[in-house]
Amino acid sequence: MNERAGPSRNIKVDYLTRVEGEGAVHVKLKGGQVQDVQMRIFEPPRLFEAFLRGRHYMEVPDMVARICGICPIAYQMSAVQALERILGIEADPAVRLLRRLFYCGEWIESHALHIYMLHAPDFLGVPDAIQLARTHRDVVEQGLRLKKTGNRLVTLLGGREIHPIGAAVGGFYKTPSRAELNSLVDELQWSRDAAVATASLVAGFDFPDFEQDYEFVALSHPEEYPLNEGRLVSSRGLDIDVSEFNDHFVEQHVKHSNALQARLRERGSYLVGPLARFNLNFEKLPEVARQAAADCGLEAPCRNPFRSIVVRAIEVIFACDEALKLIAEYHPPEAPRVIAPARAGVGHGATEAPRGVLYHRYEIDERGLVVSAQIVPPTAQNQKRMEEDLWQLVPPLAALPVEEITARCEQAVRNYDPCISCATHFVRVERE
Amino acid sequence: MSSEENGQGRKPTVAVFKFASCDGCQLTLLDAEDELLEVADAVEIVYFPEATSTMIKGPYDIGLVEGSITTHHDAERIQQIRRQCRTLVTIGVCATSGGLQALRNWKDVGEFVRRVYAKPDFISTLKMSTPVAEHVPVDFELRGCPISKGQLLELISAMLAGRKPNIPTYSVCLECKRRDNICVMVAEGIPCMGPVTQAGCGALCPSFRRGCFGCFGPMESPNTASLTAQFRVLGQSDEEIVRAFRGFSAWAWQFRQAGEECERS
Structure with a gap:
């Protein structure tokens, strides 16, 4: 951070903390006016889309998981959806149920991590959850136990918390017994209550008055709160099949961030993630989650990104409740997975990663080898919108000390729970 | 590392650094939900950007390094980090063998970049993704994609006690035997990298009735030639065998050599 004398000031966060991956934020201020905002990403590129070519489709779920250590299941689920469409596989209803359950585990662990360890410290004025534990140990322990519930669910279906190995094109390598799933019921019930308590806790934080006019984009399913399938819809009338993604969204390579920033062809920036899902699918939430939202004074549409921490807590309630319902309904499938012969084709998949819509497109040849891959993660889609938030956020704060403006900018970026490691499998920004 | 050893009667300082990786x-x-607060009491976490806004400058007692070296800037940064850390531990397959992104090492990276980016001139990347140990001396390596939580806690405990960490270098096969797994390769003819892969995961993939794909990298003295022969018996093509070795630990020299030998044959 540095402060220049005179009316021109630079707000610089050279290394964003409490986010996944390596990024920076630069805001140029002159006489109370914002001159420039740059969300910089210096995470080195790993070029997944290039090295996936020539790999067999059965390897893809394990490989794309490695784009992100926090949301590997999202990558696996978007990939299997796209690849199964090519192969003409219709997943067994029990497999579909297990995938949804698997995804609930990821939402719980990822959201609990963000709420308690990455974002709450901003509202409470501490550098991290470990400091928070010195004064509020019971709160941090509640967060850790909630996070562990999500991880236990992931481990049961996938063998381990990070980069689980259970998911396959066609289903799972091994499916659990009813008794194994039932072993998690008590903990999920505790977690649902803890999530309600979490929502009430974070709803009491102090939120800046900052309403923005977003175009929200999320999946939408006729009966379910969206997780692993649905149409892509928006608050301004978009309603398309996932396979039409590239007809409506473009990725641009801009110099200052070198991120392939996604935007809607017609209208520019948009927002994906918890706020978008909540606003577009509120009526699909279970009663317990809707009631908690009402108790928190949270209504759809919510246009204040700082309140996304409350929405995440509501989504944890949903995920725990949904997991309990799925476990109650579960009967093991006849076979853990369907095996289909390779055939050439193109397939699309989109699911709701904790941070928002994650789109994949693959082309494979008749031997089952990848010809091309395209992966559009949520943080790349939100990147432009994050910058626009900063353009709006900073001018009213211009009279404050640089440290305070900087802290508020960092907090505003964390509203998005950005996963720079995800975004950067194809993103590169030069350092100054 | 005991507090006497660091000479000042204070808790050892720990810093966590990231290079090309998934976090x-x-x-x-x-x-490590059950142990995190205890660990945070036993050591001083002074630099860990993913988890804290506190950023205290080095030197540090223990540096944990995640990720592989893929840019000029990172090749310089790892030198500075080495100078700041009394003990430097690499964590995970990216840091210990270059990671999946090392698959570029057999390709034209310029073509890779052009394929992904509209304006490749903006991109600065090295031709190769390399492990940390190719750049600086490393005191200890934890393998895995990801590392094992048990091994990480063992490493931290061992350092606090001033002893050598107890991390096995034998193969996944021993873990299968310990779990009473039926061998997927013998019983079901599924190609499995377990016989040449270092233990640490608890034989996860075979426990899910699938073959190991080598995410903990080569064991000590792996017999890759014998495994290649076995894969051929199972009807695997040379191309498939190359892909098996050229995966998560592709740039580890034993797997690199095995893949290249198969390619030449």
């Missing part, structure tokens, strides 16, 4: 190995520490 999963450092997340392993935050995923």
Whole structure:
């Protein structure tokens, strides 16, 4: 951070903390006016889309998981959806149920991590959850136990918390017994209550008055709160099949961030993630989650990104409740997975990663080898919108000390729970 | 490392650094939900950007390094980090063998970049993704994609006690035997990298009735030639065998050599 004398000031966060991956934020201020905002990403590129070519489709779920250590299941689920469409596989209803359950585990662990360890410290004025534990140990322990519930669910279906190995094109390598799933019921019930308590806790934080006019984009399913399938819809009338993604969204390579920033062809920036899902699918939430939202004074549409921490807590309630319902309904499938012969084709998949819509497109040849891959993660889609938030956020704060403006900018970026490691499998920004 | 050893009667300082990676190995520490607060009491976490805004300058007693070296800037940064850390531990397959992104090492990276980016001139990247040990001396390596939480906690405990960490270098096969797994390769003819892969995962993939794909990298003295022969018996093509070795630990020299030998044959 540095402060220049005179009316021109630079707000610089050279290394964003409490986010996944390596990024920076630069805001140029002159006489109370914002001159420039740059969300910089210096995470080195790993070029997944290039090295996936020539790999067999059965390897893809394990490989794309490695784009992100926090949301590997999202990558696996978007990939299997796209690849199964090519192969003409219709997943067994029990497999579909297990995938949804698997995804609930990821939402719980990822959201609990963000709420308690990455974002709450901003509202409470501490550098991290470990400091928070010195004064509020019971709160941090509640967060850790909630996070562990999500991880236990992931481990049961996938063998381990990070980069689980259970998911396959066609289903799972091994499916659990009813008794194994039932072993998690008590903990999920505790977690649902803890999530309600979490929502009430974070709803009491102090939120800046900052309403923005977003175009929200999320999946939408006729009966379910969206997780692993649905149409892509928006608050301004978009309603398309996932396979039409590239007809409506473009990725641009801009110099200052070198991120392939996604935007809607017609209208520019948009927002994906918890706020978008909540606003577009509120009526699909279970009663317990809707009631908690009402108790928190949270209504759809919510246009204040700082309140996304409350929405995440509501989504944890949903995920725990949904997991309990799925476990109650579960009967093991006849076979853990369907095996289909390779055939050439193109397939699309989109699911709701904790941070928002994650789109994949693959082309494979008749031997089952990848010809091309395209992966559009949520943080790349939100990147432009994050910058626009900063353009709006900073001018009213211009009279404050640089440290305070900087802290508020960092907090505003964390509203998005950005996963720079995800975004950067194809993103590169030069350092100054 | 005991407090006497660091000479000042204080808790050892720990710093966590990231290079090209997915964040999963450092997340392993935050995923130790039952032990995290205890660890935070035993050591001083002074630099860990994923988890804290506190950023205290070095020197550090222990540096944990995640990720592989893929840019000029990072090749310089790892030199500075080495100078700041009394003990430097690499965590995970990216840091210990270059990671999946090392698959570029057999390709034209310029073509890779052109394929992904509209304006390749903006991109600065090295031709190769390399492990940390190709750049600086490393005191200890934790393998895995991701690392094992148990091994990470063992490493931290061993350092606090001033002893050598107890991390096995034998193969996944021993873990299968310990779990009473039926061998997927013998019983079902599924190609499995377990016989040449270092233990640490608890034989996860075979326990899910699938073959190991080598995410903990080569064991000590792996017999890759014998495994290649076995894969051929199972009807695997040379191309498939090359892909098996050229995966998560592709740039580890034993697997690199095995893949290249198969390609030449």
